[in-house]
Structures are given as C-alpha cells and as structure tokens.
Amino acid sequence: MHMDSDISPPLPALVSFAGIQKTFAAPEGDGTLVAVEGVDLTLEEGHILTILGPSGCGKSTLLNMLAGIYKPTRGTVTYRGAQVSGLNLRTGYMTQNDHLLPWRRILANVRAPYEIAGMPRRSATAKAMELIDLVGLTGFENAYPTQVSGGMRKRASLARLLAYNPETLLLDEPFVALDAQLRLAMQAELRSLARRLGKTVLFVTHDVDEAAALGDKCAVFTARPGRIRQVVDIDLPADRDLMTLRQNPDYGRIAAKLWDLVTRESREGRISHET
Amino acid sequence: MHMDSDISPPLPALVSFAGIQKTFAAPEGDGTLVAVEGVDLTLEEGHILTILGPSGCGKSTLLNMLAGIYKPTRGTVTYRGAQVSGLNLRTGYMTQNDHLLPWRRILANVRAPYEIAGMPRRSATAKAMELIDLVGLTGFENAYPTQVSGGMRKRASLARLLAYNPETLLLDEPFVALDAQLRLAMQAELRSLARRLGKTVLFVTHDVDEAAALGDKCAVFTARPGRIRQVVDIDLPADRDLMTLRQNPDYGRIAAKLWDLVTRESREGRISHET
Amino acid sequence: MKRSLYFYRLVFGVGLLLLWQVASGWLVSPVYISSPVAVAGRLSELIASGELFRHARITAFEAIAGFLLGSGVAIVVGLVLGRARRLAEVLDPFIMGFYSLPKIALAPLFVMWFGIDMSMKIIFTAAVVFLVVFLNTYSGVRSVSPEQQTVFRLMGATERQVVRMVIIPAALTWVFVGLRLSAPYALVGAIVGEIIAGNRGLGYLVARTTAQFDTAGAFAAIVAIVTLGVLLNMGIKALERSLMPWRQMEDAREVAI
Amino acid sequence: MKRSLYFYRLVFGVGLLLLWQVASGWLVSPVYISSPVAVAGRLSELIASGELFRHARITAFEAIAGFLLGSGVAIVVGLVLGRARRLAEVLDPFIMGFYSLPKIALAPLFVMWFGIDMSMKIIFTAAVVFLVVFLNTYSGVRSVSPEQQTVFRLMGATERQVVRMVIIPAALTWVFVGLRLSAPYALVGAIVGEIIAGNRGLGYLVARTTAQFDTAGAFAAIVAIVTLGVLLNMGIKALERSLMPWRQMEDAREVAI
Amino acid sequence: DEKVVFAQSGDVILWAPLYIARERGYLADEGIDAEAITVKGGPATLAAVEAGNAQIALGFPATPITAFTKGIGVTLFGSLSTEYVASLVVQGDVAKDLGITQDMSVKDKIGKLKGHSIATNAAGSAADYLLQNLVRYAGMQPDRDMTITPVGDTSAVLAAFERKRIDGFMATPPSDRLAMDNFGAVKLIDFTRGEYEGVAGIQYVAMSASTDWLATHGDTAAAVLRAMDKALALIHDNPEEAKASVRTFFKDMDDTIFEAGWDGTVGSFPANAKIREDSIVKILNFMELMSGAKVDVNMADIYTNQYYEMSLSGQ
Ligand SMILES: Nc1ncnc2c1ncn2[C@@H]1O[C@H](COP(=O)(O)OP(=O)(O)OP(=O)(O)O)[C@@H](O)[C@H]1O
Ligand SMILES: Nc1ncnc2c1ncn2[C@@H]1O[C@H](COP(=O)(O)OP(=O)(O)OP(=O)(O)O)[C@@H](O)[C@H]1O
Ligand SMILES: [Mg+2]
Numbered sequence A, B: 001m002h003m004d005s006d007i008s009p010p011l012p013a014l015v016s017f018a019g020i021q022k023t024f025a026a027p028e029g030d031g032t033l034v035a036v037e038g039v040d041l042t043l044e045e046g047h048i049l050t051i052l053g054p055s056g057c058g059k060s061t062l063l064n065m066l067a068g069i070y071k072p073t074r075g076t077v078t079y080r081g082a083q084v085s086g087l088n089l090r091t092g093y094m095t096q097n098d099h100l101l102p103w104r105r106i107l108a109n110v111r112a113p114y115e116i117a118g119m120p121r122r123s124a125t126a127k128a129m130e131l132i133d134l135v136g137l138t139g140f141e142n143a144y145p146t147q148v149s150g151g152m153r154k155r156a157s158l159a160r161l162l163a164y165n166p167e168t169l170l171l172d173e174p175f176v177a178l179d180a181q182l183r184l185a186m187q188a189e190l191r192s193l194a195r196r197l198g199k200t201v202l203f204v205t206h207d208v209d210e211a212a213a214l215g216d217k218c219a220v221f222t223a224r225p226g227r228i229r230q231v232v233d234i235d236l237p238a239d240r241d242l243m244t245l246r247q248n249p250d251y252g253r254i255a256a257k258l259w260d261l262v263t264r265e266s267r268e269g270r271i272s273h274e275t
Numbered sequence C, D: 001m002k003r004s005l006y007f008y009r010l011v012f013g014v015g016l017l018l019l020w021q022v023a024s025g026w027l028v029s030p031v032y033i034s035s036p037v038a039v040a041g042r043l044s045e046l047i048a049s050g051e052l053f054r055h056a057r058i059t060a061f062e063a064i065a066g067f068l069l070g071s072g073v074a075i076v077v078g079l080v081l082g083r084a085r086r087l088a089e090v091l092d093p094f095i096m097g098f099y100s101l102p103k104i105a106l107a108p109l110f111v112m113w114f115g116i117d118m119s120m121k122i123i124f125t126a127a128v129v130f131l132v133v134f135l136n137t138y139s140g141v142r143s144v145s146p147e148q149q150t151v152f153r154l155m156g157a158t159e160r161q162v163v164r165m166v167i168i169p170a171a172l173t174w175v176f177v178g179l180r181l182s183a184p185y186a187l188v189g190a191i192v193g194e195i196i197a198g199n200r201g202l203g204y205l206v207a208r209t210t211a212q213f214d215t216a217g218a219f220a221a222i223v224a225i226v227t228l229g230v231l232l233n234m235g236i237k238a239l240e241r242s243l244m245p246w247r248q249m250e251d252a253r254e255v256a257i
Numbered sequence E: 001d002e003k004v005v006f007a008q009s010g011d012v013i014l015w016a017p018l019y020i021a022r023e024r025g026y027l028a029d030e031g032i033d034a035e036a037i038t039v040k041g042g043p044a045t046l047a048a049v050e051a052g053n054a055q056i057a058l059g060f061p062a063t064p065i066t067a068f069t070k071g072i073g074v075t076l077f078g079s080l081s082t083e084y085v086a087s088l089v090v091q092g093d094v095a096k097d098l099g100i101t102q103d104m105s106v107k108d109k110i111g112k113l114k115g116h117s118i119a120t121n122a123a124g125s126a127a128d129y130l131l132q133n134l135v136r137y138a139g140m141q142p143d144r145d146m147t148i149t150p151v152g153d154t155s156a157v158l159a160a161f162e163r164k165r166i167d168g169f170m171a172t173p174p175s176d177r178l179a180m181d182n183f184g185a186v187k188l189i190d191f192t193r194g195e196y197e198g199v200a201g202i203q204y205v206a207m208s209a210s211t212d213w214l215a216t217h218g219d220t221a222a223a224v225l226r227a228m229d230k231a232l233a234l235i236h237d238n239p240e241e242a243k244a245s246v247r248t249f250f251k252d253m254d255d256t257i258f259e260a261g262w263d264g265t266v267g268s269f270p271a272n273a274k275i276r277e278d279s280i281v282k283i284l285n286f287m288e289l290m291s292g293a294k295v296d297v298n299m300a301d302i303y304t305n306q307y308y309e310m311s312l313s314g315q
C-alpha cells in the first residue's frame, strides 16, 4: 500500500483509524473471517471522505466501528482524540437498510429525533416538514413507509438523519435508489449542507463518479480482507458546482484515476468477483 | 409523448402494456394517488428492455403488474397474447428488497427453486453451488443472510433468480449495491446469459450508462404520475462487449441522449425533486 | 363484507345450538347437558329475577380488574426482563415452575394472604393472567430488531425513549396476542376464585347449581360466562385496532414486493 | 458464561428455599406451607418407596401425550386458519367463548364422554393446551410477510411448499412461545384431570395428601410437579434451539446495521 | 373375578367401610376385584356410573335422588352412614363475646351468630344448605342476617379461620379438631351426635348404582353388601382393628389428626348396610328444605333393600 496524499493536514484529525483489523466468526465452523485489515486512515473536521471498494470488503464494517457499534478486533478508532468505546453519539448513521419505524408515518419518522431531543411537538413538526420538503417527499408525510417506493424510503431516512443533526455523518450508499437527477440534487445539497454547517462526512459508495464529485479525499479499498489500496486527495475546489462538474477536466482526471484504481485488481489478473 | 422507435418488430411482442393506469389509495384520507398513467409499451421475446425514471414514478409498480402481483386500475397487461390475471409464473422477479429467507443459509436459499421443482437434493446442491460461484459468493454458501454484506445479499438473490430459470426476468435495480467491477462483470454475465438462453428481461435502473449498455431498448419515464417520455431504441450490436463499450462512439451518443431525456424535466423548469 | 361475517357467525352459532338441542336427550341425557330450550328458560328466569346480573356484575368486575392488574404487571415485567436478558434466563425456570403449580393447590395461601372477598379473586385472576401476557411481551421485546434499537440509540435516545418509541410499538402485536389469550383465563380465574371461596358471582352460581343438579341453571350461568368472555375479547380487539392503525394499513394494502 | 448462569439460578433457588424455611412457622404456619426440611424428608420417603416415581410417570405420560396431541392439533388448525382468515374470523368468538368456560365446572361432562382413565386426562390436557398454541401459531402465520410468500409463489411454489418453506419457519418463533407457554398448562391440565377423577398420578397424590392434612406430602408432590414442568420447558427450549439454528446465530452475531 | 369400580368423592374416613372391605379382603373373598377412584364432586361420581366407568357411587344420597327425579335410572341399594358427620365451630373469642354456652339450645346458639360470617365447604353442598336451614330455623334470613361463604378447600377454610377472616365454619372431622386445638375454636353444634333434630338419623352415605346394572348384576351387588356388612360389623365389634385397617389408607396423616377424624366419624356408621326408611324420609325432608319444593318421587322407587335381602340369603 502506498499513499500519494500528504498526511500533514492543517487541521488535527477528527477521526482516525489506526492499525484496524476486524474479524468475524467464519460462517462455517470455528475459523475466523477477516473483514478488514491494517487500516490506517484519518479524516479532518469538516471534510468529506468517500470510500470506494468492492462489495463485502468491509466498508459498512468500518462505519460500524466509528459509530461504536462494532469493536475492532485489533487497533483503535479515535474520535476527537478519544478512543471510541460504546456508541459514538457524535455520529449519525444512515445505514444501508433504511431502519424506518413501520408504525410511524413518514412525518413521525422524520420527527423522531426532535422528539428525542425534547422539542415541542409543533416546532418539531414544522422542522420535520422542512426536511421532508428538502428531500422531495412533500405530499407523502402521512404515508406509512410500506406505502412509498424504495427511493422514497431512502429519502425519508436521509431526512431523519439530517433532523438529528449530528457532528459527523456516516452515509452508507445513501443515494443508491435515487434517479440520476435527484441524486445530483441530493449530492449538491449534501455538499453545501456539510460546508455550511461544517459537518464531517464518511460516505460509502460504489459509484466512482460520485466518489470523485463529493469527496475531499477518497479511500479506495481492495477486496476482502479489505485493505486500503490508496487514499486519493481530490483537489477540486471546495465550493465546486456539481451540476457543471462533468465539464471540469480535473474532475475527469480524478475520476479516471479512481476508475483505474478500483479496476486494477481485475486487470492484475484476479477475477473481478473473487472473494 | 412521442416514440422514435419503430413499432413493427419482426417478432410478435411477448409482453405488452396497453393503456395502463394504476392508482393507490392516497396516504391521506380518501383521495387516490396515480402511480402510472397511459403506459403503452411492448417487448419482444429475447430482448432486454431497460427502464429509467425518477424515484417514485412507478417502475416497481410496472414490474409488479407484469408479475401479476398488482392489477392495473385501467388497461391490460398481456403476456404471450394472454391477459395477465393472477400471478404470472413465467416471470421471475428480483425485487428491490432481497427477500432471502433468514432461516436458510445462502446455499439453501439459492437451492430453494430447485427444491420447489422437485430436483434431487444432491444435484440441486451442485447446481446451486455453480450459481453461487457465478455471483462470486463461494466461501459464503454456509453463511446466513444476516452474516453477509448488502451487496452479497443482492448477489445471492440474483443467483436464486437464475436458479429458477424463468422465461422472463424482472430485475428491479439488481446491481445497485455492487461495486463498479463486479457490476460490469454481472452486466456482461446477464447479457450473455439472456442471449444464450433467449431470456426476455425488464431491467429497472437509475444508472443511465447501465441502461444504455444493457438494453436493446430503453423506456424513459417522467416523474409521477409516471408516463413514458420516450422509448429509445439502442442500436448497439447484440453481441456487444460491455468491457470495451466505453470506447464505442455509438454508445456515447445513446448514453448522452438518455442523459438528456432524464434531465429534461429539470431543465424544463420543474425542480428535480418535485413530487 | 362485514355483514356477512356476522351472518356466518350467526349461522354457525345457530348450528351449534341445534346440535346441542338434538344431542340433548338423544345422545346424552339432559341431566348432564340440559338443552338450549331449558337453558333459555332458566336464563330468562335468572335475568327476570335480576339474579344473573347481580352475579355477572361481580364476576365481570373481578375478571376485568384482575386482567388489568395481571396484564399491567406482566407487560412491565416483560419489558424489563426483555431488556435484562441475563436476569430473565436466571429466572426462567422459576417462572415456568411457578406456572406448573396447580394454583388451586395454593388456595389456602391465597385465602390466608388475601382473604375470601373480592380482592382475593382479583389477585388470583391477576396471577393466572400474568404468565401469558408476560411471556408474550417478553418474546415480543426479544424479537425487536437490535439494529432498529441501535439506530435510535445513536440518535441519542435514552433507554426510556428507545423503549417507548421502538420496543413497545414493535412488541405490541405480541402483547395483544398475550392479552387476547389471557382474557378467557381472566374469567376462568375469577370463577375458580369464586369456587375457592365466595358467595356471589357466576362461579358461585355454577357451583351452586351444579351441586343441585340444576344443569339448566349451571348452563345458564355458563352462557353468561361465555358471553362475558366474548365481550372481553371484542373489547381487546377494538383496542388493538385503535392502538395499531398501521397494522390495518398493512392488512389493507396491496402486497408490494 | 454458561456456568455462571447455573450458578445464579442455584443462588436464587437456594434463596427461595431459605425464605420458605424461615417463613415457615414464623410468618406462616407450617400447616399451610410445610417447610423445605419437612418436604425434603417426605420427598426422600416417597422416592425410597417408589411411590413418587409411580405417580410421576403417569402424570408425565398424560401431560406429554396431551401436550403433543393438543399442540399438534393446534399447530395444524393454526396453520389452516392462518391461511383461511375469513373462517378464522367467523370462528373467533366461538373459540374464545369455549376458553372462557371454566372447564372444571364441566367435570361431569368430561367424565361422561371421556371416562375416568388416562385417555380422559390426555384429552382434557390437550383441550387445555390447544388454545395457547393455536392462537400463537395463528398469529405467527398472520405475521408472515406476504411479500415473502408472493416471491415464492412466483417461483412456482405450491401452497404446500409455501407453507413448508416460508410459513412454518417464519411462524416458528411464535409457535415455540406457544409451546413454552402451554407446557406448564399441560401439567396443570393433567393434574386437574387427575383431581377430577383418578387414583394415580401426582394430581391424585396432591389431592390425597391434602385431604389427609399431610402438607409436607402435598408439597413434595408439588415439588415433583414443578420439576416435571421445568424439565418439560427445558426440553422445549432444546428443541427450539435445534429447530431454529439461525436464531442462535442471530443472538450471537454482533449487531450490524 | 368380577371387577367393580367404586367412585368416591375425595379420600375421607367417611368411606371407612369400603376401605376396610378392601383392606381385609372382604370384597376379594366375594370374588370381587375392587378398585376405588376418587372423583371431584357428587355429580361427577354419578356421571362415572352413568357412563359405565364405575359401577357403584358412594356419597350423600341427595345427588342420586335428584338425578333420579331428572330421569336417570339410579337406585340406592346400601347404607354406609346414618348420621350427619359435621359440626359447627366458631372462634373462641367470638363465642365468649356473644356469651354462647354449650347448654343453650341450637336455635339460641344460631340466633346469637346473627350478622357473623360462617364458611361452608362448597356452594350448594349439604353443609351449605344445612346452615341455611339452621338460620331459617332460628327465624332469620340466610342472605341478610348472616354471611355464608362457601370455601371450597378444607385447608383454605382453616387458613381463613386462623386469620379471623371468618367467625366460624361448618366442619367435618378432623378439621373441627384442628381448629379447636390450634386456633382456639369452640364447637357449637355437633350434628354427628344428633344435636340438631332436623338431620338426626339422616341417610348420610349410601351406595347407589344404575338400575340396569343392579338388575343384571344382582349377585354382585349382594356380594358387595355382604362385604360391607362385614366391615360395619368389624367397626362395631372390634373398632381398634377396624381403625388400624382404615389407617393403612391414611398413612400420610398425622396420628392425632387421624384419631380426631376417626373419633368424629365412627359414631355415624350403622350396624348394617340395610337402608332404613326413616333415614330416607329425613333426606327427602332435607332436600325439600334445600330446594323449597316437594321432591316428587315415590319412596319405593329410589331405594331398594332387595339386594340386601339377597346378600343375607346367599350367606
Ligand atoms: N455480523 C456479521 N457476522 C459475520 N460476518 C459479517 C458480519 N458483518 C459483516 N460480515 C462479513 O464481513 C465482510 C464485510 O462486510 P461489510 O458489510 O462491511 O461489507 P461492505 O463493504 O459494506 O459490502 P457491501 O458493499 O456489499 O455493502 C463480509 O464478508 C461479511 O460477510
Ligand atoms: N402498496 C402501495 N400502497 C400505496 N401506494 C403505493 C404502494 N406501492 C407504491 N405506491 C406509490 O406508487 C408510487 C410509485 O411507486 P413505485 O414503488 O412503483 O416507484 P418506483 O418507480 O419503483 O420508485 P423507486 O425508484 O424509488 O423504487 C409511489 O408514489 C408510491 O408511493
Ligand atoms: Mg455495506
């Protein structure tokens, strides 16, 4: 593994993974399955890190460790200088499966974080409605999750995440069920939100273009056991306009580089879906 | 709505939607919600139709109607000349949510269709193992679905679909959780499989490139109520090589056209996430 | 739709009555099973004299009070033990053991501690009701997805909030099965309580009439008991519908996949 | 881990016994609750004379046979009615009504129809067991995701295959809660059956010793009953573990979201 | 050997003749393979007989007579007890406070208990009606002037008594003795001694069987009666041996309790199993008090000494 990004950021790292290994009991018998191994990674406050890697390489596992849901088998995860142990309440997690409550309407689902914070009902509803509008679900606030489409559930789940306004956002393939337009709009929204509010973001995706467009840097992983192949600095302007990015030659270069990195494995002779 | 594809195919249409409308009870009170409207669409045997459209425009609903799960509110769905009523057992459906059985290991999940067909255990297992290998899950055949990653569940679900070998495949965003490489490999596999076995495919995706690369034609939908904006014929060779397609100028042209179509709505002044 | 449901019930009920009437005297001596006609006669006598309502009121009160007490405690204990799994495992054999006890054998203890008046019957009923609601609540809580809970805990929800917002609604289906199951036991509990000690209530009425071989009277009392049971059950179902509106939605909605 | 579970149970059990011993004679007269020491004495006598095992064997047989019969029928009926929802709705008030009947009051009927030997007790037990298992199975079947079923039906699965591959495994959690719940009722059923009519079995032993004011003997019999109940419960749990291996996996796995 | 199943309600010393006949082999001598089954409540014993699961029911004859009036073919054919085995006991301090003394008349004793709570053993049981009958006899209303609460279980009655939740109860031996020895109870009326004329000499325990069975198994019935006669004779001629014989069925009972139970019961056993008409008259009168209506039967139809005569002649 080699890195071509500088590791001397002006800001102190908000998040750092050091020498992380995570193993699970093997599906069969008594062996163990190494999910990720030797992961060293840092992320500065207010930055967006995108994570690219083959399916099953341990991307979700990494987010789970930062959220404090899993404990690393080896190594330490540090958040704001302190080792993560127990749930990391500074992070907000939008998981791969939407965990909406089936007995609450969309509005009540989005409002839940406000209720938890003890906000009065009326203002909680008003704020939730704003977010529902932001993700384009106006008109469906009274639907139950079973009554809306897959993409709409994702959006509701994103709105809920924004409602509880955590310091760091962990997003696991959040825009996967969205169409191209909406996806672009949501990406732009996310970047501007993060910049405006100084959010730190870890963003898992399979889409190379998305990884390049959104991130301040991008960590590319190898297949399982997931190791970092390279951390690529994305030197696009912080206030880039996502709508016109496709015309930016720097963007094209970076996307091509990422594409090259993620496909290297297969070109190196390993078949693409070896596990 | 206008079409630029010829409607006089050499083959008789295997699937046809005629004047389809589908409404649901509105989430609130007594109104109705129109999901799709005025859909006319045909698909010839052995062809691949990709469906592009914004989230919530009724793509899944369309597949549900062809599978005979929903009844259209108006219009008729015809399969091989007969109106679809009741479950359409000639179709196989890979849904947006994987409906793997949590109490069966991956192998047993993939084997289920063979068991249903009454195949002897030993050969069913052997065949299931082949498919598991095909989707790159070897080594995980004894894992329970909860023990594997999101992308791996999608793959298991695809293997199960292939196991029951239906005449027509309904695929609802099947490759969404897969990384770029694997996605490419699976796309190629799907095309060659479909051609080899003469399968007819309806393929829902949000990825314009994927829609162009995979389809023989592509139906682009408007936002809800979903109507067909245009059906685009994709005149790439039937035996195209997906790996090198990015270099094909025809492909570039078609992808650009689709991109143009899916973004027209927003350019026409409707905000992208209006619902 | 709705009307025909009641229609079928009526048909089935009338069929049962006919069967009973025919069997009575032909297959089985009326001394043991009386007959619908005789029971109807006794029933109207008991209603006219006001005796039936006097007894039924008492039994209904005991059953409902015991049901509320027992199921309330059971839900709380089920929630608590559902969260404290370890404790639950330790206690498990004791709880099961307690329920293997023929509670009637503990009658002297109940009388000793709770006397022979209404409160004894209410507590007895509560004890009978407890297990079913408890075990269903417990299983419901255990079956709530841990992922769902973690998501909420990450949002900063306190244990209480997780219980209120996630656990309780998720376990409600289970709780209601427990409640529906325990409703008839509540009545049986009240009646057995009255048989253990009592000079009022439908249980007393059954015991008295049975001892006198007044089978029609006993069956009249039993009809009253069964009616109470069905009413209680209907009440719980109505409560269930109003507390779980999303369930109805789910039932009504077209199957989407 | 495992060892300390048994350790805690032991501690709790010994604690209960101590409490009992202390309460006996000090808070409550031994006439009603005997004392652990006295019960242990009677128990060893009853074991030595072989009487305990003679009675326990019979009760265990009745309870297990009734349990198997009742729960078997209940599972089948629960599956069938879970699929035929309409029929279930029609029958619902009758089933609930039947369970509101104080079955002990129907003792003469049971004796009439099913006699006084073992088969009566088995049928009585089965009747007691039925409801709990039935209602849990029914609810389990109703809670199986219709999507999951549709997916399988699209694969060409027949109704039977859907039931076997989807419904039954999905409903198993519910069924097992029903089974665990009904296990103690099976014992209570067998014992009440023996009290209704009998000259053998632990229920008879309880009745006889009680009538003879031999509280220690009655409690010795009760200890045997409770032990049977705990064993039955353990058996069901073991069966549950072996029939639902994926559940254990779920319990053991780290919470993933 | 012919198998005969006896249905008895509970295991109590009151069935002493049957215990003795079994234990000493009197029934076996007659070629009868006897089995006793304990059944919950009088109606259930009759149900067992009616269904053919048992041949002979033992118990208070009001049950078979009522069944007879309802069209069940059942006949009383042997007498096993002719005194009402029960007593009325009350809390010692209550008796003292009310100034009740042993030499008062039954009527006055009951009158003093006005407004107090007395337990009986089961709703609709003989003891329950006896008490109500007594209250009326004393010129009061049972449901207004006294709280009569049936408590189904003897231990529960004692528990309620100990905790002073009741002022007194209708007791069968040995619970009266237990209450007197342990909880300071005093015995107000001893029915077994015939203190209350209303039930003195009543037919208290009888054997009944289905009329059809008797018609076809007359010899067996006679043989059973012969065995019972022997047992009754033993009780009168050699009470110690009889007691020892019964004791084998009450191994679990404490010595003093058994003694108390035996002493309280033994006086009720008749010299032989022949049914006396005056005892039947008493029971019919008692039943009329219970139901408040005339018991509509022909005396000769409800009992028979035919098999008793047969048992004598066959000897
Ligand atoms: N709870 C678990 N128990 C056992 N194995 C697990 C568990 N969670 C993850 N794994 C294993 O760890 C590996 C990495 O899983 P993870 O979910 O992190 O992958 P991923 O990179 O998120 O993949 P995807 O892109 O498909 O979501 C997989 O091989 C998976 O089988
Ligand atoms: N069972 C249902 N009950 C009520 N409304 C429904 C139901 N299923 C779908 N709808 C509505 O129909 C519309 C179309 O839904 P559908 O799932 O077909 O969208 P889709 O195009 O598949 O979207 P996505 O790309 O997000 O999956 C949505 O507005 C949704 O709310
Ligand atoms: Mg993942």
Ligand SMILES: [Mg+2]
Binding pocket: A149, A150, A151, B059, B060, B061, B096, B172
């Ligand atoms: Mg969809």
